[in-house]
Amino acid sequence: MYTIGQISRMFSLPVSTIRYYDKMGLLPGLERTSGTRRFGDDQIEALRVIECLKRSGLELRDIKRFMDWCQEGPSTYDDRLELFREQRRKVDEQIAELERTRAMIDWKCWYYGQACEWGSEEFAVDLPDCLPADGRRLWDAAHVDLTASMAETTPA
Amino acid sequence: MYTIGQISRMFSLPVSTIRYYDKMGLLPGLERTSGTRRFGDDQIEALRVIECLKRSGLELRDIKRFMDWCQEGPSTYDDRLELFREQRRKVDEQIAELERTRAMIDWKCWYYGQACEWGSEEFAVDLPDCLPADGRRLWDAAHVDLTASMAETTPA
DNA sequence: GTAGATTCTCAACCTAGCTTTAGGTCTAGA
């Protein structure tokens, strides 16, 4: 069993945040000895799940709902399964979006790399046709959705 | 040139949000005809960059700083390059973190899949040793950092 | 047995990033 300070160091979370989670009902089964919280394996697992679900984009109120399901027993197994399956889809979508974001950033890195080298942005008048092959590849990767949405407006 | 309503549809952003960005100074060079905002290519590009930098985790005040750099000219090329390089690192870190999150979710999907099938969690007494090979693989992937931090505490 | 660290509660406060509201202007069509 651990105190709140130990858990705070274990998870690199402020003590106030852990108390806040407790007050929200996110740490079911938490025990106390003369007022002081005592954290066991179940609460440590709960905090791991909180971190995971938070990063996957779930709000605290929905994490609370999940914790309530856990207290309710076997009748909620399929709700819990569906929740994690849904969060898996959301995480995949987040990763895909970050990869699109990264493509744009890579293009901008190349762009400002050139700008630094030449001391001006004149190398980029008339985008994207003025670009050399490597710059053009980055521009294309950063603008796929743009070209896709342009294609929508032209006849098949 | 586009009106705010057209831009709103183009980016799927509420009109109020676009006005808010303008008020923050995130759309330099924006013109007006008798009070009404007129958006050109520069502002469209600015909005694309705002989306990109926001997704990479930058706060609006730092995006504002970037827009100020763009107004200042060639003397800030290296600041801008360094900004995008830094955001690239952060996006990579975010993706890595989401992949760890996904490993945890995959484990939980397997876990609750089993729980649904068996109608209880008894298959999981004494983790992780009680697990069959496929479950064990998912458990391991979800707990790499845990086992890593355990390893730290044992002599080399 | 006393000092210093850690814990507790409860309520107030904070920040980012919008959104809403109230009241007003501008422009195009019937």
Added chain:
DNA sequence: TCTAGACCTAAAGCTAGGTTGAGAATCTAC
């Protein structure tokens, strides 16, 4: 001319997810 729709500003309001502060109890070491 009248009306509908899109635009404008300024200020207040909202939400999520905490953080901070005051005041008090408790635990730990010397």
